[in-house]
Amino acid sequence: MTQNIIGHNIKSLRGELNMTQEQLAQKMYMKRQTLSNYEVGKRIPDIYELLVLADIFDVSLDEIAGRKPRCREKQINTGTSVRGFGEK
Template structure:
């Protein structure tokens, strides 16, 4: 956050110690110290008092912080959406793989086939939505996705991109996903066939 640096700068321009500033805005010296080191964010009434004391607009004090907060909120929304679509995709895949066995168990019924088809459609739609969200945030690697969802520095992970390696990792993930789907489907077919 940028407000800590601004409070410190304006305090020094006014030739005030942390204690003197604290008295003028009715807080403790430790609170001012916490503001300046960005350990705490001032309450709105303190921001108003500081803007009057320093003779600057509230906008001047908090502009960059608002932009950072908006970006953080936007990232949280995207992160929640990514988690939701991932969960939907995985659940649809699991149900779809298990339902393959029911197709063989109820082979005389043609309506049973719609369960795995519906699950596959839901899985596909969720994966497209997930891919669109990843592209909107310029997330290419698994480590970038983890950093983004965890609120860490994504730029640091972007500098580690290796284009060929990223494509290989994506292919390996797809192969593992297909293998897991096939294994669950085979187990489902075996179990439903065993009870038939």
């Protein structure tokens, strides 16, 4: 399932840059067929190839993997006083 998401995202991002499979494969120093296998979900790129793709497309690894960004909340300890805050 993840392979299909990654492959779909690679194909979509490649399309946004109006690149052919051949052009992207050349940038990645791989065969066009290898890239095609990623896009159709037959194979999954390794982490190094994903990093290169992220750089080429100027996106995060999360975006290529189809992950949604998470919002993390920091807990604030309200019982702690901070001296000097706002003082001159």
